[in-house]
Amino acid sequence: MKFNFRHIATYRLILVLVVLFSFLKSTAQESILETQDTLELQDPKIYFDRARIFSNQGQTDLALEELEKASKAAEENEDVKSLINSYQEHALLYLKLNKEETTYFFWDRAKAxxxxxxxxxxxxxxxxxxAILLFHDGKNFQAIFLLNEAKHLNNDRNFFNNVLLVEAKIYMNLEKYESAAKNFNSLIINTDIYESEFLAAKAYLGLAQLNFVTENLEESASNAESALKLAKENAFAKEIWEANELLTKVYESLGKYDSSLASNKNLLHIRDSLFNIAKMKTETKTAEKIQFDFMSDEIRRQEQKIEELNESKNQSDIAAILTSALLIIITLLAVSLFRNNQIKLKTNDLLQTKNTELKGARDAAVTAMEAKTNFLSTVSHELRTPLYAVTGLTHLLLEENPSENQKEHLKALKFSGDYLLNFINDILQINKIDADKLEPMNVEFNLKKILQEVIDSLQQSAHSNDTDIILEYDEDIPSHLMSDPIKLSQVFMNLVGNALKFTKNGEVKVIANLVEKKEENVKLYFEVKDNGIGISRDQQENIFEGFEQGSIQINREYGGTGLGLTIVKSLLGLFDSKIQLESKLGEGSSFFFELDMKSKDALVDDVPFEISEKDFEFKGLHLLIVEDNKINQVITKKMLTKKEITSDIANNGGEAIDLAKANKYDGILMDIHMPGIGGEEATIEIRKFDKITPIVALTAISLDDSLESFYAAGCNDVITKPFKPEVFYQKIGENIFDNKNLRSSVT
Structure with a gap:
């Protein structure tokens, strides 16, 4: 019986010890999990991005940790596609480590x-x-075949760039150096959003190796130095090693032994650094093993003493030993908790630092965007002011009965002015979209009328190319729709204009079909189709990028800025729509997209989109021209004289205020940007003593948000320079004669 009591007392103490140990252990685990929760996010893409960075920097262990997190997140979210991506990234990483058996293991899991x-x-x-596995096995042609199939399945830019890199390596094996160089050169100027610098470094290394093999040693050294510079800037460990290794051989072949020795020393330094890191990791693992062995031996010794004390019936010694063991465990857990807390604090400091850096980067990006916007606005004004002189003088000369030869030259001058103005407008349109200064309107309009107006405005271009424009319009489309007709017009002007440019002796079809209609919600399908020169598959990849026209030859033959399709893509993005393309070289192209709109079935009468032009009797009007540019003064005055309108000229805002006080004018044409007192300030001062006289801003501004301040200052309307003469006269007539009754009643 006594033996049993001793055992019961011993077991009770052990039970208390185990419970306390479990409690402290769970507390420590909660602290660790809390730290992990602070850091870890549930989006697998974030882990893939981190893994890519670590892998490129040669930190394979960290990359594998991030991929493990991605796998767990994908499983928790039941995201099969992300899980497949995780297995494939694992396979690629082990492929870099030359562990093909592990690569096949993950590749098979993804395949299943x-x-x-x-x-x-x-x-x-x-x-x-x-394909990479086949390449490693020396099956080059099979690898090329699979890479071509892969490119047809996916058009992701990062994926395409990596395929180009592998293709280049295979071409090197096959001694197809020209094809390899083409791929490497395209990767040097890549626009990859994930691995731009890494791919460029790899491309420079490839070119350096290629030039070394073909005995172009100077070029090889130059490319290797470029690769080394990029690798150092981005901490690409493997590429730093490869670049130094290659430079050692290249400089030795060139007889530049000092440079060769310097590169070789770099290799020794890198090797020593890697050895030290490996040594530190080994020492850390050894220390952990020693600590674990020590704790295991201590527990075994304590168990042996308990058995001895049980036999000697000394319960007090058992309690003392258990207490000692408990204190040891508590101490170890306390140290663990302290270390976890320190990690948490460092992590929080790191996150705060990173947040500060990100905020600084964001502010810098915003500042850069504002600077770009302001710069383009200034450049726009500076270009539009002389353009006003060019287009204005051309218009006046064309109306003065020039000879046929002169008329031909003047028309060419007018075309060049219009072309330059369209180019400026395209640049500013892209700038407004990038600066988020455009928002789609939601007004009522007639779609068929909009499309017909676009086609009518481009008929002259069509006739010059002997091309027909055909509208295929689905009459089931509601006649009254709600959207942004102006931006929709811009989309079709660019698409149809682009089709006409590359189509001669053919036809361009504009197709509009009703896809579905549910109550007021309407989905429409649009397509602009031509049978022109077409676009090759390689060119289709970049055709929607700014200033892209497929090739230099196309740009030289057909002209243009290459911004039309970029504007289309950006404008459709405002409507949450996406432009798509199908084309075959020599057979034509088809651009198509879908748009969601609202219909207004209750309306019957057609809503006019534009106000029809009016004929005004200008004879006898007396205006004030406020303009600091002497050439523009002459042009504006002559254009008014053509309509038998007399005028006075003020050279600046101060003179304008004095003349407006001393004289009665039917209207004032106010330039905005002038030295001294500007147009807005002058308008504010004039409105203090004259509320009635129409003031029309005559300015070279172009950004939409600039107009509000003109109206706030008291302007009745705005005419943007350079302008079409008919628009100029129309605006003057509308603002003077529409306000005539008001002026009479005040008088």
Whole structure:
């Protein structure tokens, strides 16, 4: 019986010890999890991005940790596609480590999941990985074949760039140096949003190796130095090693032994650094093993003493030993908790630092965007002012009965002025979209009328190319729709204009079809189709980028800025729509997209989109021209004289205020940007003693948000320079004669 009591007392103490140990252990785990929760996010894409960065920097262990997190997040979210991506990224990482058996293991896991879902990107990646494995086995042509299949399955730019890199390496193996160089050169100027610098570094290394093999040693050294510079700037460890290794050989072949020795020393330094890091990791693991062995031995010794004390019936010694063991465990847990707390504090400091850096980067980006916007606004004004002189004088000369030869030259001058103005407008349109200064309107309009107006305005261009424009319009489309007719007109002006430019002796079709209609919600399909020169598959990749026209030859032959399709893409983005393209070289192109709109079935009468022009009797009017530019003064005065309108001229805002006080004018044409007292300030002063006389701002501004301040100052309307003469006269007539009754009643 006594033996049993001793055992019961011992077991009770052990039970208390275990409970207390479990409690402290769970507390420590909660602290660790709390720290992890602060850091870890549930979006697998974030982990993929981190893994890519660590992998490129040679930190494979950290990259693997991020991929493990991505796998767990994908499983928790039941995101099969992200899980496939995780397995494929694992496969690629182990491929870099030359562990092909592990690569095949993850590749097979991804392959099994792909059988059950439709996932083109995943299928493309499978072929990409398989192609690399074939390449490693020396099966170059099979690898090229699979890479071509992969490119047809997916058009992701980062994926396409990596395919180009692998292709270049295969071409090197096949001694197709021209093809390899083409791929490497295209990667040097890549626009990849994830690995631009890494791909460029790899491309420079490839070119350096290629030039070394073909004995172009100076070029090889130059490319290797470029690769080394990029690798150092971005901490690409493997590429730093490869660049130094190659430079050692290249400089030795060139007889530049000092440079060769310097590169070789770099290699020794890198190797020593890697050895030290590996040594530190080994020492850390050894220390942990020693601590674990020590704790295991201590527990075994304590258990042995308990057995001895049980036999000697000394319960007080058992309690003392258990207490001692408990204190040891508590101490170890306290140290663990302290270390976790320190990690948490450092992590929070790191996050705060990163947030500060991100905020600074964001502020810098905003400042840069504002500077760009202001710069373009200033450049716009400076370009539009002389353009006003060019277009204005051209218009006046064309009306003065020039000879046929002179008329031909003047028309060419007018065309050049219009072309330059359109180019400026395209640049500013892109700038407004980038600066988020455009928002779609939601007004009522007639779609068929908008399309017909676009086609009518481009008929002259069509006739010059012997091309027909055909409108195929679905009459089931409601006649009254709600959207932004102006931006829609811009989209079709660019698409149809682009089609006409590249189509001769053919036809351009503008197609509008009703896809579905549910109550007031309408989905429409639009297509602009031509049978012109077409676009090759390679050119289609970049055709929507700014200043892209497919090739230099196309730009030289057909002209243009290459901004039309970029504007289309950006404008459709405002409507949450996406432009798509199908084309075959030599057979034509088709641009198509869908738009969601609202219909207004209750309305019957057509709503006019534009106010029809009026004929005004200008004879006898007396205006004040406020303009600091002497040439513009002459042009504006002559244009008024053509309509038998007399005028006075003020050279600045101060003179304008004095003349407006001393004389009675039917209207004032106010330039805005003038030295001294500007147009806005002068308008404010004039409105203090004259509320009635129409004031029309005559300015070279172009950004939409600038107009508000003109109206706030007291302007009745705005005419943007350079302008069409008919618009100039129309605005003057509307603002003077529409206000005539008001002026009479005040008088």
């Amino acid at each position: 999941l792909l059988k059950d879902i439709e996932y083109p990107y995943g299928d493309a990646m499978q072929k990409y990985i398989e």
